[in-house]
Amino acid sequence: MKQLRITLWIIVAIAGSLFALFAYQLSQPKDEFVRSAMVGEQIPEFDLEPAFADRPGLSSADFANGEPALLNLFGSWCIPCRVEAPQLEALERQGATIHAIALRDREEDVARFLSAYGNPFTRIGRDDISEIQFALGASGVPETFVVDGSGRITYQHIGIVAEGDIPVLMEELRKAGSGS
């Protein structure tokens, strides 16, 4: 009889801890982002045509010049990209080199977007079929990578670069510059 009681309590304890686990997991905020597995890896090989006339295109070789740089993925059709444009300009003013890849975009739309929201980019490549987005493990736009002077990806920022992200990205750039 006593043994039965102990067994019953064990079952209650197991069920209780299961429910506690469910409650804990359900109360955790869902991480909606698919993060890149390429952070810490060498930037994949690519060579992209210019996205519009005023800036040269972008290749992976442009990242292996000894200087750390930011790589921003954007699209003129992407509304959050407009929101982060002032912050990218602020980063450029603070001395960051920013390269960009325009995803699934037309030349005239890119030109219009950049004249309306500013152009902090040194080079802009075009990726019409998201091929390099997948190679980078990027989940979408906007997205910003930190790449060190040897072409290794050291940091991934998913989503809009907000005011508070500027010092974070500058610090990541500094780390990327001193680490390699």
Place this chain on the structure above:
Amino acid sequence: MKRIAQLFAFVILTLSGMASPLAAQSNMPPAPYAYTQLDDPELEETARELMYTLRCLQCQSQSIADSDAPVAGDMRHQVRTRLAGGESPEEVRAYLISRYGDYISYEPEISATTWPLFVLPGLLVLIAIAVLVRRVGKARA
């Protein structure tokens, strides 16, 4: 009963009305093989099978075969062109996992974090058999 059905229809209609139209996601036509099947029907079949087991980056509860998001179309293009280029389905899957991690694949895989899911059911069956054998043994004795 009829009232319940009406209420149900009302809820469905309200919910579908609430789903606002998505903002434009691209200015470009989809990648060539986003909506075009491969010429080789056998290879297309392989591609479709694989596409049903890959997660869409944007609509994360859908496979890239189910999703109409532009990014899913571009992923289908990758799958079809890579298979047409001679890669095996598992190589394509491995490529995507190397970029995005396990989450991109719906195919269950045994890894450091998932092995209990495969071991526990077996363990439970063993325990059940042990209990059963003991009970039956006792009843006979």
